[in-house]
Amino acid sequence: MVNRLSPDDAMYYFLDGAGTTTHLGTLSILDPAQGDGATLDYPRLVALVENRLQQMPRYRQTVTEVSLGLARPLWIDDPDFDVTFHVRLSAIPQPGSDTQLQELIARVMSRPLDRRRPMWELYLIEGLTGGRLAILTKTHRCLLGDGSHPEISEVITD
Structure with a gap:
């Protein structure tokens, strides 16, 4: 199909x-x-995401353009899918302030997603004040469809 x-x-x-x-x-x-x-x-988060990706097959697919642009692009399973490329560990220097967190978010969100891979990223961010952690997700809008495909943060938080 x-x-x-x-x-x-x-x-x-x-x-x-x-x-x-x-x-x-x-x-x-x-x-x-x-x-x-x-x-x-990080290992627990990777295992959680990998387990939940069964509910979201689109997150294991890449977009392939059709020759000469004669039709809309296709969703194709990524044969080299590696969850550790998408789930990343990051940290800010302790004690991490809100300003440092905002700067990290700005850097991550300003970079385009790699179109050769499934177009999403998830960051576990350590080093926030009070021992807090942050999870930042970045998902290309085309993955979400008309709302029928959940954003990854919706699936990992229950």
Whole structure:
């Protein structure tokens, strides 16, 4: 079965260009002191995301353009999918201030996504004041469709 980008998704895909991106982001700040005592670390987050990707096959697919632009691009399974390329560990110098976090977010969000891979990234950010952690997601708008495909932060937080 051929799975083409919808007209709206193709529009968002082609709107990306020099100085213009159509990815979306979410930021969750976690306070381990407020939880059940379980700690979140990079290996646990990778395992969680890998497990939840079963509910979101689109996040394992890349966009392939059709020769000569004669049709809308296709969703194709990425045979070399590596979850550790998409789930990344980052840190700000302790004690990480909100300003330092905002600067990191600005740098991450200003970079375009790699079109040769599934177009999403997730960052576990350590070093915030009070032992807090942050999870930053960056998802290309074409992955979300008409709302029928959840953003990755929706699937990992339950």
